[in-house]
Amino acid sequence: MNVTPQERQATQPYANGWRRQSEQPSLPEVHRTIAVPGKGSWMRKMLAFVGPGYLVAVGYMDPGNWATDLAGGAQFGYTLLSVILISNIMAILLQSLTARLGIATGRDLAQACRDHYSKPVSFALWILCELAIAACDLAEVIGSAIALNLLFGIPLIYGVLLTSLDVMLVLLLQNRGFRYIEAIVISLITVIGICFAVEMVLSRPELAGIAQGFVPNKQILANPEMLYISLGILGATVMPHNLYLHSSIVQTRQYDRSIEGKRSAIRFATIDSTVALMLALFVNAAILILSAAAFHGTANEGVAEIQDAYHLLAPALGTGVASILFGVALLASGQNSTLTGTLAGQIVMEGFLNIRLKPWLRRLITRLIAIIPAVIVIGLYGEKGTTDLLILSQVILSLQLSFAVIPLVLFVGDKRKLGTLAAPKWMLALSWIVAIVIACLNGYLLYGTIFG
Structure with missing residues (x-):
């Protein structure tokens, strides 16, 4: 009797390490919709x-990062650039692991969690991840609304509602091919970099x-206020x-599925993410440097809000x-984060859950989860409320991060x-050092955010 791979997997639940x-x-x-040339120069393969x-x-330069970078530069000058550099090195390492997982196993991180853990554990991880994506989406909504308000005078509530229209843009790009999404994202990153x-x-x-x-300073650990902002930057x-996103989208390439082909794909994907994250380092460092040059040593050292x-x-x-x-840079950052947030939500x-929803419905649900609290808070508390919501979104993201990092490190090892x-x-x-830190x-x- 012929036995299918799925049936064999069911009778041997831990074959190949997967439940x-x-x-x-x-x-x-x-x-596998983007071709990778089998022959040709190293550069041609790299470009693929x-x-x-x-x-x-994009996730490393979204509006949620801006407030901490602004506060760090205004209060402490250039001192915390070393914190941005260290956090970026951590990011490069973790993203290289996600590329390795996706290419080597053919699973994204969400699928790997589902295939490894029991159903109750996997379901709990999904709930935590959905909360994190909603929090990230909230930061994108607020960032875009603030930018529209600052540039065009559009009231914050209307700006928040306008962000729901990006569903149509994402659907249009997805229908035209994945390269179009990548091209739009790279173009917007270029705009941010030029600004x-x-x-x-x-x-x-x-x-x-x-x-x-950029040289680490022991003063960062000795000064409680400096340490707290440093933790905010790292968090x-x-x-x-991003860990779920990257492990999936590296599989859009039609690389050779042999061991050597996968090894080569891991190398190229790591180079791609490392170069891109160095651009994110420039943007985050530039925000802090700009704040330090403009506000440090002046009466405006206390500036921490984007509007101010x-x-x-x-x-x-x-x-x-x-x-x-x-x-303009803030608006480009918010819109870029919207595009990647859409994909991350679908992947998770x-x-x-191993279910499929129509993309417009999935995006609309996620966006409404972000829009509703934003509209309520803005209506009750105005601009001050948006800053508090940004802080809350970062706290939620910080809380969920370890539940993604630890499984990732376990799997790739x-x-x-x-x-x-x-x-x-x-x-x-x-x-493991990075995960523990x-x-x-x-x-x-x-703890500091909750108990002051």
């Missing part, structure tokens, strides 16, 4: 893998101070939904262009699951 067998690929509508890393990088490059020229920062700021940098920074930049730098560029729901493609011991050792810092940040 269950995934029934369909991640993001099936775009799975360029794209997913930039979608991931902050011009801001750097206008603000005339101290180059010696910047260089010194807001690594986004849990927008209004104060023009007089501080002597030109209205500074504020306009800041607003389909991966954990398991040779039963990844075989010879499992992460080497030195990489696992670093990954993130868990401790985010726990401390959560």
Whole structure:
């Protein structure tokens, strides 16, 4: 009698290290839709893998990061640049692990959790992840609404409602092919980069101070206020939904499925995400540098809200262009995060629950979860309420992060699951250090946020 792979998996539940067998690929509508040349130069192959890393990088420069970077620069000058650098190195390591998991196993992180853990545990992880995505979506909604208000004077409530229209944009791009989404995201990242490059020229920062700021300073640990903002920067940098997103979208490439082909794909995907995250490092560092150059040592050292920074930049730098560029970059950041949040939401729901919803319905549900609390808070508390919501969204993200990082590190170190493609011991050792540091810092940040 012939036995199917699924039936064999059912009778041997831990064959190949997995409790269950995934029934369909991640993001099936775009799975293996982008060709990778089998022959040709190294650069041609590399270009075929360029794209997913930039979608991931969006999460590291979303509106949720801006408040902590602004506060750090205004209060402490360039000192906390080292914290941004360290958090970015952590991000590079973790994203390389997600690419390895997706390419080596053919599963995204959500599918891997479902196929490894019992149903109750998997369901609990799904609930936590959905809360994190809703929190991230909330930050995107608020960031875009603030940008629309600052640039065009659109009231915050109307700006929040306008963000629901992005459902149509995402659907249009998905129907035209995954490369279109990547092209839009890279274009918006370019806009953000250009805006902050011009801001750097206008603000005339101290180059010696910047260089010194990238060197870790023991004062960060000695000063409680500096330490707390540093924890905020670390907690807001690594986004849990990015781990699910990256492990899925690396599978949009038609790489060779042999061991050597997968090994090559892991290498190219890691290069892609590393280069993209270096751009995210530039953006986050630029926000802090701009804030330090414009506000540190002045009467505006206490600035921490995005709206205040927008209004104060023009007089501080002597030109209205500074504020306009800041607003344009914020709007591009919010819209970029919207595109990647859509995909992450789809990956998480389909991966954990193995169900399919129409994309417009899935996006509308997620967006309403973010819009409803934003409208209520803005209606009751006005602009001040948006800042509190941004802080709340980062706390929720921090709380969920370890529930994504720890399974990821467990999976990529398991040779039963990844075989010879499992992460080497030195990489696992670093990954566990990062996982423990993130868990401790985010726990401390959560405690400090709740109990002051």
